[in-house]
Amino acid sequence: MTDELERLANGVLWPGFLGTTAPAWLVEELRDGLAGVVYFGQNVGEGLPALSAQILDANPDALIGVDEEGGSVTRLESGSGSTLPGAAQLGALDDVVASERTGAELARRVRAVGANVVLGPVADVNTDPRNPVIGVRSFGSDEALVTRHVVATVDGIQDGGVAACVKHFPGHGDTHLDSHHALPEIALDVAEYERVHLEPFRAAVEAGVDAIMTAHIVVPAWGAQPATLNPRVLGMLREWGFRGVIITDALDMAAIRETVGLGGGAALALAAGADLLCIGNPTNPGDAALPDQDRRDFLAARDGIVAALRDGSLSRERVEEAAARVSALATRLRTSDASDEEIAAFDAAEIVRRSVSLAGDTPEAATALAVIDARRRSTLAVDSAAAYVAEALAGDGIRVRLDVASRPVAEQDAVIDEVAAATGTTVVLVDRPDAEPAQRALIERAALRDPGAVVVNVGLPVQEPLPLPTIEVGAASRLGAQTARDALLGRFVPRQRTTAAG
Structure with missing residues (x-):
């Protein structure tokens, strides 16, 4: 008791x-x-x-x-x-x-x-x-x-x-x-x-x-x-x-x-x-x-x-x-009597499409996507490396998880080459390219090894320009990843964004 x-x-x-x-x-x-x-x-x-x-x-x-x-x-x-x-x-x-x-x-x-x-x-x-x-x-x-x-x-x-x-x-x-x-x-x-x-x-x-x-x-x-x-x-x-x-x-x-x-x-x-x-x-x-x-x-x-x-x-x-x-x-x-009806005129996908932007040149519409998932490890607050993001982005295409904080550069480059050789456009999935030098370095090497690659950033918008076209998503979510995929496959045109540096 x-x-x-x-x-x-x-x-x-x-x-x-x-x-x-x-x-x-x-x-x-x-x-x-x-x-x-x-x-x-x-x-x-x-x-x-x-x-x-x-x-x-x-x-x-x-x-x-x-x-x-x-x-x-x-x-x-x-x-x-x-x-x-x-x-x-x-x-x-x-x-x-x-x-x-x-x-x-x-x-x-x-x-x-x-x-x-x-x-x-x-x-x-x-x-x-x-x-x-x-x-x-x-x-x-x-x-x-x-x-x-x-x-x-x-x-x-x-x-x-x-x-x-x-x-x-x-x-x-x-x-x-x-x-x-x-x-x-x-x-x-x-x-x-x-x-x-x-x-x-x-x-x-x-x-x-x-x-x-x-x-x-x-x-x-x-x-x-x-x-x-x-x-x-x-x-x-x-x-x-x-x-x-x-x-x-x-x-x-x-x-x-x-x-x-x-x-x-x-x-x-x-x-x-x-x-x-x-x-x-x-x-x-x-x-x-x-x-x-x-x-x-x-x-x-x-x-x-x-x-x-x-x-x-x-x-x-x-x-x-x-x-x-x-x-x-x-x-x-x-004692609340709020209604459980669907929210009138609410379209989550449309909201996210309007929020997503493109920094850099518009890439050619892809037919398939091959994803290198280089996001940081998950934290107690945010499951930042959750597999569903890369899965939704890649669809049926190849996806490879790459921990850039711990893997040697030679191994990272081998992953770039493997993904570049696969069917579809190479996508480098990141979440901290300004704050994590290893993520930016991976993108810079990917630009040299596969110039047709693109970046999908699910973190804060990039302030220093990247050498590849970048889809700014703003969330590590299934809906955000699906929206980025639609943009890269040419299903809609995201708004253009300029970085702070130009």
Whole structure:
């Protein structure tokens, strides 16, 4: 039986779990007031609506969140790739109606599987092109553009009866480190930080966003603690008049787990002003994950909260306040009467076609495509090397995966020659040609060995021109890859783009 303090702590905890059915421990905790769950790829299958029903049967007020952004980040389509536009594509198009309708479609899809919280949109202004964790998940590098598309997407999601959660406050866009693996520090001038990186979040608050997710980043001007654990940073949101739910980014990320620990992080985040603690994805440890990793992580977080309540370092009133905010959101979502009808005039493929561009000379229409997949390895946040991108791009043609970060140049050149000898036009598939010298070097050698080759870039648009025609896609998604394939086969003409250098 859960004791009183454990039940109180349950009301602010949001775990992930293993499997496509709810494990017994999870059902028991839901019956004892657990706030809800977050779905990750391992939970998704044909039985997802039934899983949601099982969770809501155990706790009708459960918040069920999905990390579903469209573009490069999807959980609902993790096996096949997203069929929705991503943020960078929407930013490149700069059509707020398209962003609002994409948000509405996100809400419809999430509701269709029984969930009620979209962990998006990303409100980070991606001002550092080296950023390994945000990149094309952001609408762009200009705060005004990001702001208008964040607001439009929030409106679309929440008009669909689902909570939106903008992320990652106070802004994760100016870092070259991934907080899944380290604790980034952003030493920008405070005035610039406030002007650029806070603006989309302010606008989201004014637009009535239901939830805001914190970032595990340090801004030294606001203290040595990461934002998730920093009362000064989280206090800004309340000063702006935000009355919704402050959700932490996953506490199992290295920035928290390897500094203050999962339990310590849970207690400190609540003390700092967070309301709902996302524990994280229990598959993240990889081969080191234990069969009961989900329950272990949940108990570590809850035990940390209960210990802090007992020793007085965390006040009961603070946890009760947080739980009340979570409960109020759950009650409102449960009584929502939004329609599940298809979104009027929404055509994801047409939106992505309008966003895709061509840098350089127009290549001759191909009859087949042979793909060298030279993208970086996948990260915990983004499955950037997912096979479905190269598969959709190549169709029936040859495709070869090539890790340019580890393979010797001679081996890389042999792959270029192998693919060039195959039927069809050679396509070099990349995602960081400006930030990763090895990707650019591969393209330069491919241009010499196979001058008829082309580049498909699913990352941030190239700033320094490449020696081959480049299709700028802006998302590592199935829909983006299919659109690039259509462009290269001459089925439509992408808009022309010039790089910053000309």
